[in-house]
Amino acid sequence: GYVRVTAPASPSAPGPGVAVPARFRELGPDIRALQVRDDDVWVVSFPKTGTTWTQEMVWLIGHDLDYEAAKEILPARFPFIDHTALFDYRSMDIPMPELPEFVTDSVGHIDRLPTSAPRFIKTHLPYQLLPSQLQDPKCKAKMVYVCRNAKDTCVSYYHHCRLLEGYTGDFPEFCDLFMDGAVCFGPFWPHVLDFWARRDQPNVLFITYEQLKQDLEGVIRRTAAFLGKTLSDEDVAKLKHHLSFESMKNNPAVNYEEIIEINRRHNLITEAGSFMRSGQVGDWKGQMTAEQSQRFDQWAADNLKGSGLQL
Numbered sequence: 001g002y003v004r005v006t007a008p009a010s011p012s013a014p015g016p017g018v019a020v021p022a023r024f025r026e027l028g029p030d031i032r033a034l035q036v037r038d039d040d041v042w043v044v045s046f047p048k049t050g051t052t053w054t055q056e057m058v059w060l061i062g063h064d065l066d067y068e069a070a071k072e073i074l075p076a077r078f079p080f081i082d083h084t085a086l087f088d089y090r091s092m093d094i095p096m097p098e099l100p101e102f103v104t105d106s107v108g109h110i111d112r113l114p115t116s117a118p119r120f121i122k123t124h125l126p127y128q129l130l131p132s133q134l135q136d137p138k139c140k141a142k143m144v145y146v147c148r149n150a151k152d153t154c155v156s157y158y159h160h161c162r163l164l165e166g167y168t169g170d171f172p173e174f175c176d177l178f179m180d181g182a183v184c185f186g187p188f189w190p191h192v193l194d195f196w197a198r199r200d201q202p203n204v205l206f207i208t209y210e211q212l213k214q215d216l217e218g219v220i221r222r223t224a225a226f227l228g229k230t231l232s233d234e235d236v237a238k239l240k241h242h243l244s245f246e247s248m249k250n251n252p253a254v255n256y257e258e259i260i261e262i263n264r265r266h267n268l269i270t271e272a273g274s275f276m277r278s279g280q281v282g283d284w285k286g287q288m289t290a291e292q293s294q295r296f297d298q299w300a301a302d303n304l305k306g307s308g309l310q311l
């Protein structure tokens with residue numbers, strides 16, 4: 001269940017607004033009013049673009065590579081402020097006590113985190129729906145934005161929605177929804193381009209899934225510099241190994257198994273599989289027809305024209 005909200009005007013999103021989870025009606029005003037802290041670190045992304053991967057990298061660099069503490073599940077260490085993308089469990093009579101506070105009251109949970117340590121916060125919200133303090137160009141809180149080519153994002157999102165969101169439609173229908181900006185957090189291009197336009201702000205680091213795949217070490221070093229941390233060559237090598245697809249696939253802290261298990265128990269899953277699915281660039285080739293691929297290419301070209309961004 002999602003609704004469209006008409007966000008304040010954005011140069012890249014003049015259309016019919018943003019598709020957000022229905023629960024955003026409740027959370028939106030509190031998210032907007034959140035007291036942002038100077039030492040906050042945010043990971044912002046469109047879903048399925050490498051958010052979890054980026055979070056694990058950012059969290060470990062931000063915590064001086066504390067692999068022991070990183071054994072705690074990622075959503076507990078790095079809460080998702082708009083934790084609304086999943087089913088509205090309440091309307092399904094699924095007992096809320098099954099769910100932790102970072103799910104049932106994500107904004108309150110984040111607001112109450114102690115001030116003694118920096119907060120690490122994940123969001124899929126587009127720029128114009130972020131807390132207003134975070135949108136102040138003078139804001140010191142850091143934001144890492146990760147994006148991914150539209151075709152792989154769409155394929156990954158399709159499988160995600162079958163695994164985690166109860167989507168029962170087919171892939172061609174999903175492609176249409178994706179391109180129409182009707183999937184949660186859509187439309188896709190304004191989400192990316194609004195951050196791309198701010199990539200040179202000192203508190204913004206803009207990275208891509210393709211860079212993570214091609215040059216993980218380089219991205220680790222850029223992120224460390226951005227977070228004001230120094231890593232030795234040995235640190236980088238160890239982190240690179242920890243962040244490999246194989247290692248992340250076998251790491252129970254980053255696989256959302258607990259939430260997948262709740263969905264499975266309540267028969268809400270329409271596809272077998274795991275969160276770490278394929279982890280490839282170009283995975284769309286196994287899923288899209290030539291015609292779909294061409295439509296996506298044209299759509300990307302039209303939207304990226306003149307932006308300087310290549311995906």
Ligand code: A3P
Nearest residue numbers: 048049050051052053156244245276277278279
């Ligand atoms: P696929 O479905 O294409 O495999 P998000 O965290 O934004 O939901 O993104 C999930 C996507 O990132 C999935 O893509 C997942 O497999 C991929 N991913 C997560 N960790 C990865 C890693 N260490 N290496 C490569 N891909 C990774």
